[in-house]
Amino acid sequence: MRFTTRPELVGTFGMVASTHWLVSAAGMAVLEEGGNAFDAAAAAGLLMHVVEPHLNGLGGDTPIIGFDAKSGTPWVLCGQGPAPAAATSAAFTDLGLDVIPGTGHLAAVVPGSFGAWMSMLERHGTLPLERITRFAIGYARDGYPLIPDAVAAIESVSDLFSDHWTSSAEVYLGSDRHVAAGARFRNPQLADTLERIVAEATRGGGTREAVIARARDVFYRGFVAERIDAFMRQPVRDVTGKDHAGLLTADDLARWEPTWEAPTTVEFAGVTVAKTGPWGQGPVLLQQLAMLAHQDIGDPGSAQMVHTVAETAKLAFADREAFYGDPDFVDVPLNDLLSDSYARERAALVTSHASSKLRPGSPGGRHPRLSPEIFRERAQGGAGTGEPTVRSMGTVRGDTCHLDVVDRWGNVVAATPSGGWLQSSPVVPGLGFSLPTRAQMFWLESGLPNSIAPGKRPRTTLSPGMLLRDGAPFLAFGTPGGDQQDQWTVPFLLNLLVHKMNLQEAIDAATWHSTHMPSSFFPRSFTPLGLVAEASLGADVLTDLRARGHELVVGAPWTLGRISAAGFREDGMLVAAANARGMQGYAAGR
The missing domain is CATH 3.60.20.40 (Gamma-glutamyltranspeptidase, small (S) subunit)
Structure with missing residues (x-):
């Protein structure tokens, strides 16, 4: 037997594995209170959006592969949002661009993560919405230890935040412009956003499923979509060194639903x-x-x-x-x-x-x-980074998050949350999260499989x-x-x-x-x-x-x-x- 850094865990009740210890602990807590793998994955995923903001966010993207033991069927849930209706090649070339910037408003696509978690919960979960969201709200409100890579990401764009992305500075930079690895970090704006979504969703009563469906509506057709739309109209600095308004609108969010597909x-x-x-x-x-x-x-x-x-x-x-x-x-x-x-x-x-x-x-x-x-x-410009980065061996490489859950009933979830990176897109004022810049993966040249088109999903990683x-x-x-x-x-x-x-x-x-x-x-x-x-x-x-x-x-x-x-x-x-x-x-x- 080879030496390993830790044991292979073996048991009979439930398992959660992820890229952050708090996320795994939250997922396991949901299993312990009787939730299934889908409940646990949603709670863990929403918390991941809080504690790894340099790698993913509530406004990001999340593809999910799951297996429902009751139906005996594997499925893919696409939480990758598409390009806006206005996102034609001409919309970018008319601005003098030959590629889509990796940062700022122009690269924004419909945020898919929240819709994916809610759709999975509505169809396959068992616990009420407030039990699923309590970990994300609690850590955003009361604080969590900021990991060193998150601190490095914030420091790398602190001048950009102070000079241009002031909504991000409000969330991530203290009065002395200093953040410290391991220090308690809070995002009360994000806690407020999640609490308001839950409050508006539960106000109408009804079944667990009806409440969860309303939560999705609050995000994509309510106050969240309205604030995103308003912010997209305000030009912000991007990697080109210029200020550009966005193409994403509230209508783009309202029209979108995550899709269920065969793997x-x-x-x-x-x-x-x-x-x-x-x-x-x-x-x-x-x-x-x-x-x-x-x-x-x-x-x-x-x-x-x-x-x-x-x-x-x-x-x-x-x-x-x-x-x-x-x-x-x-x-x-x-x-x-x-x-x-x-x-x-x-x-x-x-x-x-x-x-x-x-x-x-x-x-x-x-x-x-x-x-x-x-x-x-x-050459890469200085106005943020187009992808999440982790420094290693003097270089930068892409990174994101991942989590896996299995339960005693045979349900399985694998999810890879990403997008909405703090260093790639400014925080939406008052919401506490950034938007996905996944449109940078499209080509502006026509006739390619991954050429940009309105309503089209970027070929994601x-x-x-x-x-x-x-x-x-x-x-x-x-x-x-x-x-x-x-x-x-x-x-x-x-x-x-x-x-x-x-x-x-x-x-x-x-x-x-x-x-x-x-x-x-x-x-x-x-x-x-x-x-x-x-x-x-x-x-x-x-x-x-x-x-x-x-x-x-x-x-x-x-x-x-x-x-x-x-x-x-x-x-x-x-x-x-x-x-x-x-x-x-x-x-x-x-």
Whole structure:
């Protein structure tokens, strides 16, 4: 048995794993009082919006994968809001822009997180709304310890807050413009917002479901939407160095509802792997696994394994750039992309040496099309950051949040909240939260799968996952990390399913990711042949990887990935594990 940073939790009652210890504790408290996995996930998710404001927020985005034990059916709930009705390519090019700024009002899409949590609660939960929201309201009102990365994010944009985003300064900067890691931090505006939503929703009485539906209406058709609309009309500074008003309106919020969809799946190593549709990058994990089924992956943590996984990732992510988009607007050849014949064809391109090319394929005979803007170099401006960032090894990388819940009845939830980052969008005055800037993922060039269009979902990186065995749920899993989400989970799954590590061993194992593929976020940078790897892979492995042609960046151990997972063993016992990386993720259960 390998040494692990903490035990794999095993029990019979319930499990919660997430990227923040308070979130896991809140989710477990809901299970203890008789709530199910959906109740626990909603309470935990709403609290996550409070305690990790640099990584997600109440005005952000949340895709969810769930399994309802009563119906025996897995589902995907899309909490990714679409582009505003006014968001045409011309709306940006008329302003002299050739890409959508990563910060400020122009990148705002409909905030989907709150609608997703409420829709899940209405359909699958059991507890009343006030029991679900009490943790988020309590910590926003009474305070919580601000983690160091949140402090770093606030300090990085403190001048912007003071000079331009004064509503953010009001929330995040004290009178002395100083915030301290570990100090008690309060957001009374956010507490007021949530309390008012609950009060207005419960005022009309009725069933639990009716109250929750009204809460959704209060957000998307009531005072929240009205304040968002008013703020969007006020120009604010963005990464271009200029002030721009927004395109999002109250009508955009009023028209939107989260959608329920079937998951996209492939079979691998005796289990069904479930992901979102191609409006997210989830199928890119499925493509990688389909290709790896036809390759020699080598021993755990070996140069053969790292090289094969990295080269396979390059192929899958190239297809992501060429073919993925909102299937309500684009004919994505998903069946061809996930077919075994295509996987074999693509896997054959992996050789013993690293490829320097971006090589999308031709699934079903489709001709790939990439934007020339991918290859254009851009400098990042100083007016905020277009994506959430965690500093590591002198660089910045994308990050967000994740949580997993399983209960004693067999219900399962995996959710990846993100967006509404404090450093990317100013706080809506009086509401205490920021808006999502996910429109930056669109291309302004027409004719691409991810070209911008009114009402279209951006092709997001958010990617919760689920494993099923013989139709029953086996594991909920996921990680923060932007474009790295569906890279870090590949060695995790290989270690778990192929190399038969336990859950905690698979999470703790040394990991890596390629930077060869274009970033989904402004300014769309990428490093051909780039490979970032933890030093704990070992000197011999790292030397071998360099010899194979990888441009290696070696980071300290425990710096890449923040995977968490919760699920069931074959004997029916519940299991969970969380990541020591980042020093804040935790699993709880019994």
